[in-house]
Amino acid sequence: MRLTIEGARVIDPASQFDEITDLHIAAGHIQAIGAAPEGFNASQRIDARGLIACPGLVDLNVALREPGHSRKGNIASETRAAAAGGVTTLCCPPDTRPVLDTPAVAELILDRSQAAGNARVLPIGALTKGLEGEQLSELVALRDAGCVAFTQGLTPMAGNRILRRSLEYAATFDLTIILTPQDADLAEGGMAHEGPTASRLGLVGIPESAETVALARDLLLIEQTGVRAHFSGLTSARAMDMLATAQARGLPVTADVAAYQLLLCDEDLVGFSSQLHVMPPLRSAADRRALREAVQSGVVQAIASHHRPHEAEAKRVPFAASEPGISSVEILLPLALTLVADGLLELPAALSRVTSGPASALGLPVGIGQLQLGGAADITLFDPAQACEIGRNWLSRGSNCPFIGQGAPAAVTHTLHGGKLVYQLT
Amino acid sequence: MSLTPHHLQLNQQGQLRHFLTIEGLSRELLTELLDTADSFLEVGERAVKKVPLLRGKTVCNVFFENSTRTRTTFELAAKRLSADVLNLNISTSSTSKGETLYDTLQNLEAMAADMFVVRHGDSGAAHFIAERVCPDVAVINAGDGNHAHPTQAMLDMLTIRRHRGDFENLSVAIVGDILHSRVARSNMLALKTLGCPDIRVIAPRTLLPEGIDQYGVRVFNDLRVGLRDVDVVIMLRLQKERMQSGLLPSESEFYRLYGLTRETLALAKPDALVMHPGPINRGVEIESDVADGPQSVILKQVTYGIAVRMAVMSMAMTGQTTQRQLTQEAN
Amino acid sequence: MSTLPAVDGLLADMAEQLRAHLNARQITDPAFVGIHTGGVWIAEALHAKVAPEAPMGTLDIAFYRDDFEQHGLPQRVRPSELPFTVDDRHIILIDDVLMTGRTIRAALNELFDYGRPASVTLVTLLDVDARQLPIRADILGASLALPAGQRVKLTGPAPLQLTLTAATN
Numbered sequence: 001m002r003l004t005i006e007g008a009r010v011i012d013p014a015s016q017f018d019e020i021t022d023l024h025i026a027a028g029h030i031q032a033i034g035a036a037p038e039g040f041n042a043s044q045r046i047d048a049r050g051l052i053a054c055p056g057l058v059d060l061n062v063a064l065r066e067p068g069h070s071r072k073g074n075i076a077s078e079t080r081a082a083a084a085g086g087v088t089t090l091c092c093p094p095d096t097r098p099v100l101d102t103p104a105v106a107e108l109i110l111d112r113s114q115a116a117g118n119a120r121v122l123p124i125g126a127l128t129k130g131l132e133g134e135q136l137s138e139l140v141a142l143r144d145a146g147c148v149a150f151t152q153g154l155t156p157m158a159g160n161r162i163l164r165r166s167l168e169y170a171a172t173f174d175l176t177i178i179l180t181p182q183d184a185d186l187a188e189g190g191m192a193h194e195g196p197t198a199s200r201l202g203l204v205g206i207p208e209s210a211e212t213v214a215l216a217r218d219l220l221l222i223e224q225t226g227v228r229a230h231f232s233g234l235t236s237a238r239a240m241d242m243l244a245t246a247q248a249r250g251l252p253v254t255a256d257v258a259a260y261q262l263l264l265c266d267e268d269l270v271g272f273s274s275q276l277h278v279m280p281p282l283r284s285a286a287d288r289r290a291l292r293e294a295v296q297s298g299v300v301q302a303i304a305s306h307h308r309p310h311e312a313e314a315k316r317v318p319f320a321a322s323e324p325g326i327s328s329v330e331i332l333l334p335l336a337l338t339l340v341a342d343g344l345l346e347l348p349a350a351l352s353r354v355t356s357g358p359a360s361a362l363g364l365p366v367g368i369g370q371l372q373l374g375g376a377a378d379i380t381l382f383d384p385a386q387a388c389e390i391g392r393n394w395l396s397r398g399s400n401c402p403f404i405g406q407g408a409p410a411a412v413t414h415t416l417h418g419g420k421l422v423y424q425l426t
Numbered sequence: 427m428s429l430t431p432h433h434l435q436l437n438q439q440g441q442l443r444h445f446l447t448i449e450g451l452s453r454e455l456l457t458e459l460l461d462t463a464d465s466f467l468e469v470g471e472r473a474v475k476k477v478p479l480l481r482g483k484t485v486c487n488v489f490f491e492n493s494t495r496t497r498t499t500f501e502l503a504a505k506r507l508s509a510d511v512l513n514l515n516i517s518t519s520s521t522s523k524g525e526t527l528y529d530t531l532q533n534l535e536a537m538a539a540d541m542f543v544v545r546h547g548d549s550g551a552a553h554f555i556a557e558r559v560c561p562d563v564a565v566i567n568a569g570d571g572n573h574a575h576p577t578q579a580m581l582d583m584l585t586i587r588r589h590r591g592d593f594e595n596l597s598v599a600i601v602g603d604i605l606h607s608r609v610a611r612s613n614m615l616a617l618k619t620l621g622c623p624d625i626r627v628i629a630p631r632t633l634l635p636e637g638i639d640q641y642g643v644r645v646f647n648d649l650r651v652g653l654r655d656v657d658v659v660i661m662l663r664l665q666k667e668r669m670q671s672g673l674l675p676s677e678s679e680f681y682r683l684y685g686l687t688r689e690t691l692a693l694a695k696p697d698a699l700v701m702h703p704g705p706i707n708r709g710v711e712i713e714s715d716v717a718d719g720p721q722s723v724i725l726k727q728v729t730y731g732i733a734v735r736m737a738v739m740s741m742a743m744t745g746q747t748t749q750r751q752l753t754q755e756a757n
Numbered sequence: 758m759s760t761l762p763a764v765d766g767l768l769a770d771m772a773e774q775l776r777a778h779l780n781a782r783q784i785t786d787p788a789f790v791g792i793h794t795g796g797v798w799i800a801e802a803l804h805a806k807v808a809p810e811a812p813m814g815t816l817d818i819a820f821y822r823d824d825f826e827q828h829g830l831p832q833r834v835r836p837s838e839l840p841f842t843v844d845d846r847h848i849i850l851i852d853d854v855l856m857t858g859r860t861i862r863a864a865l866n867e868l869f870d871y872g873r874p875a876s877v878t879l880v881t882l883l884d885v886d887a888r889q890l891p892i893r894a895d896i897l898g899a900s901l902a903l904p905a906g907q908r909v910k911l912t913g914p915a916p917l918q919l920t921l922t923a924a925t926n
Contacts, residue, residue: 196637200449202549202573202608205636271434271557272550316528316558318548320571441829458832465817468836473843474870477820479830740820744829751827 001043002026003419004036008048008381012055013352014370023053025377028419033373048381051413054351056088056119056378058358058369060178060256061232061304062329064121065397067108068097073309073397075109078329079118081396083423085305085330086380086412088119089359089368094126095153101126101137103145110146118422120378122148122364124178127166133157136166140173149176149230149362154279156184164221171227176362178230181214181239182206182280191320193235193266193283201269203320206281208236215239219246222253230361231255233306235283237290244299254361256302257291259335260326264288264402274315274322275402278306295353296344302358305332309398327398331390333382334408341409347384377419386411393426434556436745438752443745444556444565445738447574448615456583456619462737463584463730469506470732479740480509483540487513488531489568490546495704496568496578499728500543503735512539527551528559535560540746541739542566549573562750564742566735572606577738578703579612581731583620585723586658588730589699593617597624599652599694600643601684602662602711603633605673609703610662614641628652628684632673649684653693661686661702664711677710687713691721699723761909764917767882767898768799772806774896775849778878779807784847786811787878792864793817793835795853795911799882802917803851814839821863843872853911855881855897858890883919885909 005023010033012018017033024032024040031037062082065073082090092109094100100109106123113121125147129135133156142150150170157163170177187210192198194205211234219242222229231243234255246253260278265288268276276282294300308325315322328335336354339345345353359369367375388411391404415423433450437443442455469477485504487497492515504511516530531542541564544552549571556565569575583593590596598617604610604627617625618641625643627634638645646652653659664680674680691700700712700722708714717724779787789811791800797815804813819834850864861879868874882898885908903909908924911917 194636196640199635199637200611200640202571202611204572272553274554313526313528317526318546318551318554318570320548320550321527462830462834465819465834465836468838469820472870473872476870478866479820479825740830744825747826747829 001419002041003044003046004042005046005048005053005379005381008051008053010053010371011348011351012371013348014055014356016348017371018348023371023379025379025416025419028377030371030373030375030377033371046381046414050385051381051383052347053379053381055355055370056380056415056417057086057332057354058364059087059090059305059307059329059332059354060302060358060362061258062087062090062092062307063095063309063325064092064109064113065309066096066112067105071311072314075112075121076116076118077395077397078307078309079113079116079121081327082329083118083415083417084393084395084412086333086382086415086423087305087329088378088380088415088417089122089364090119090329091122091124091148091362093124093151093153095131099126099130100124100147101129101131101142103138103141106142106145106147117417117420119417120368122146124148125150127152127177128157128162131155134162136169139170139175143173143175148364149178151178151180151232154180154182160217160221164225167221167225167227167229171225174228176228176230178232179218180233180280181211181218181231183210183214186210186213191277191281192269193281193287195266195284197266197269201272203269208238208283208287211236211280212238212242215242219251219253223251228363229253232304233258233261233280234300235261235280235287235291237287240290240294240299244294244297247299254302255300256304256358256361257295257300258306259303259332260306260328261288262292262295262303263335263338269319272319273402274317274319275326275400277319277322277324278326279324292339292344295339301353301361303332303336303353304358305329307396308400309396310400311397312399315400325400327396327401330394330396331401331403331408333380333412334390334410337410377416379416380412381414382410382412384410386413434553437749439748441745441748442738442741443749444552445576445742446552446556446565446567448576448579448612448619449574451619453619453621456580456616459580459734459737459741460584460587462741463580463733466506466736467730467733469736470729476506476508478508480504480507480743483509483743484538485509485511485541485543485739486534486539487511487543487568488534488545489513489515490517490527490544490551491569492517493545493569496545499731500566500568500735503732503739506732507736507739509541509739527555531555531559535563539563541743543568545569547571562746564739564746566738566742569608572608572611574612575608575703576612577731577735578609579616580738581727581734582613582660582701582703583616584730584734585701585727586699589723590657593620593622596622596658597626597656598622598658598660599626599628599656600660600662601628601649601652601686603664603668604629604638604662605633605635606665606668607662613660614643618642626652626656630674630683633668649690650693653690656694656698658699658701659686659691659694661700661706661712663703663705664707681710685709685711685713686716688715688719691716697721701727704728761901761919761921762899764882764911764919768802768806771880771882771896771898772803775803775807775880778896782847782876784876787847787849788841789813789849789851790839790868791815792850792852792860795882795913796851798911798913798917799853799880800851801914803849803880812841814841816864816867818860818863818867821867823859823863837867839871843868843874845873845875848874848877849880850877851880853882854909855884855892855894856887858888858892861892862890882911883909
């Protein structure tokens with residue numbers, strides 16, 4: 001199939017390309033940008049005047065819930081949701097059942113996502129067997145099976161010794177580690193940011209120090225072991241400072257934040273909506289400001305959805321009893337674009353945080369998160385002027401999203417994955 | 427994209443339809459509640475301690491945490507209003523067998539209950555029920571996690587008002603485990619709303635919640651300084667498990683530093699009231715002689731509690747009735 | 758529009774009737790009970806005229822109304838106060854305007870929750886001929902036929918005056 005996308009404003013943050021022009025696609029690859037190659041005869045054309053074309057989004061944290069949690073979602077449903085959000089590459093965390101700690105589970109996820117064909121799925125392996133924090137997973141075998149990085153998520157390591165050794169082992173084979181620092185002991189029993197709001201609501205608090213104590217330890221061990229590390233889902237202003245300082249000293253650490261953390265804060269918990277129960281928790285308005293500034297300055301390279309779909313029952317309980325997480329892969333782009341609306345970033349820079357930024361943070365294969373001649377045609381088209389209501393034609397199995405019913409500033413109109421139209425706004 | 431919470435407790439005319447928390451309620455409404463409770467207090471002194479106000483209504487006491495005392499006063503209040511009362515003690519084990527809170531309450535609503543009195547270990551449980559499960563049934567919060575215990579706060583306010591007249595010139599001290607106390611949270615809000623100018627909280631830092639200054643209170647770590655010249659002392663119950671979680675070294679050290687004894691009470695005004703939400707731990711937060719002494723109004727609080735709960739129930743039922751009519755008229 | 762009678766004249770007449778009634782029944786120790794709000798004013802006036810040494814109480818029948826389902830609790834409820842034993846007492850129950858009779862029904866129910874009176878004598882300033890229950894005043898200031906859509910209201914406590922207002926429901 002030969003496809004021409006006509007008249008879009010084409011933005012490729014990686015190459016700092018930003019022009020109104022045409023894109024020509026054949027055999028799943030970008031054949032030309034600008035004039036059509038000689039003899040190129042498009043069998044299909046998309047009139048993209050007024051639309052923006054950018055690389056397909058790269059989302060570093062999307063729970064697909066398969067295998068094991070089919071009531072919450074599955075690979076087909078959640079990758080379809082991702083496509084609707086303009087996401088063409090996503091990383092899925094290992095907290096499946098069974099845990100993604102063997103090549104067999106990785107292969108199952110890859111097979112099913114290829115069969116679904118909605119997006120490129122890059123699994124993240126469990127750092128320890130069963131995520132139990134005691135014994136290392138077979139990291140090299142998992143890498144060979146397709147895992148692009150390894151994480152322990154929020155489940156604690158048995159101790160600092162095993163953490164240090166796992167980082168050292170990963171460094172031996174130049175594997176990337178993803179860390180979400182939260183000291184389980186300091187966070188014990190907590191469900192909201194420790195501060196005036198949680199106090200008033202009588203919710204057990206998670207102090208900022210739960211994050212910063214763990215982050216400080218992690219930074220020291222990263223420096224000692226020399227491992228390639230990425231921090232996922234940081235929440236506090238203090239963590240942003242520590243990260244910036246580490247980067248300034250030359251430590252090659254990268255980070256992403258959850259998109260909803262840029263919009264929500266602990267004050268929104270008044271009313272006890274279990275839709276706002278997330279982990280790590282929504283922090284203060286000052287923390288939110290610091291996260292936005294860190295995204296603006298580039299200390300944080302990536303915005304990820306931290307998509308966590310749930311069945312209705314998981315949220316149809318009081319706040320404290322509800323399962324944490326927001327279904328958000330479908331709205332990653334509009335959430336990220338609020339930084340443009342608020343004047344923090346120009347559009348190309350904002351797009352880099354959901355395309356080339358995350359791709360380079362994890363060292364993903366060249367071509368992902370950028371528009372490259374001869375590269376895979378993973379392209380997202382969106383209408384920056386078309387407001388739409390969030391939740392119409394919602395595709396994720398989880399409708400646990402506090403933004404449903406609100407207006408989004410922009411709408412994804414087309415998503416191409418490998419040159420195939422995997423989503424089109426109707 | 428932002429989220430704005432709405433006011434769940436009031437109907438379109440600003441009347442109470444659920445009673446979930448003191449937060450957001452006006453001084454006028456709290457005063458109306460106290461005035462109504464005063465009237466019900468008189469009912470409790472009659473030969474027939476019962477009025478026909480809620481005849482034919484069904485009140486369900488749904489207790490997910492055991493509390494015979496609180497449940498009994500709600501039960502008595504409902505019966506004195508001539509309502510039919512259904513008591514359900516739902517231990518967490520039976521809900522974990524599969525039936526969720528949501529299903530349990532929906533079932534009760536289907537049995538045409540008119541009011542739920544709910545106690546639950548999770549902060550926000552009453553909000554959840556009022557908002558998500560059955561908005562048309564009056565929901566009375568009988569204690570949710572560490573969040574709120576608004577009827578206890580109002581019975582404390584009634585106790586203070588009946589013994590001191592008003593709140594304008596009072597110093598009130600709340601002593602003990604503020605961090606885990608829904609009573610303390612609701613009391614601080616109620617005292618502030620009713621115009622009490624000097625609210626003090628007295629506790630070690632481990633038992634104070636983050637951001638306590640948002641309540642407009644003065645914080646004291648030293649009982650002997652904080653109690654000086656106060657008009658009212660509200661003691662809080664200290665749970666034994668606080669010792670295990672590293673918040674306190676021992677009961678005896680707590681008693682030595684924060685226990686209300688004849689000696690420490692002497693620092694307050696000579697006629698200062700001694701209050702406690704019960705059940706009291708003699709020799710842990712309060713000396714027996716003080717709990718039973720002439721300044722103690724602890725048993726009076728229990729009596730007032732019934733009148734306050736009658737007032738809350740009849741006001742919330744009124745608010746729901748009015749809302750129903752408003753909705754019908756709008757259709 | 759009909760002219761409304763002066764309250765003072767009615768009170769003098771009612772006091773006379775009440776004295777005669779008490780004599781005829783040989784009631785020597787009555788207790789006066791006024792129904793909030795207007796009934797309390799009338800009760801106070803009659804009490805001063807007829808038996809100033811007799812005990813006097815007030816009833817707020819809010820908790821006994823039969824229209825809770827329609828109107829709920831009124832915003833302001835005052836405590837009922839009966840500072841005497843009701844058992845075996847001759848009660849003089851006083852209200853300002855006898856309309857449907859429902860207020861009196863509620864007041865009787867409330868009275869009986871205090872005890873078992875020996876008798877109840879109903880005294881009202883006006884009867885506007887709108888009764889819905891078999892309740893009739895023993896002692897009455899005046900009967901009045903109201904124009905449609907109007908209702909009569911007693912204002913007080915001093916001076917006590919009757920005024921016509923538009924009915925609200």
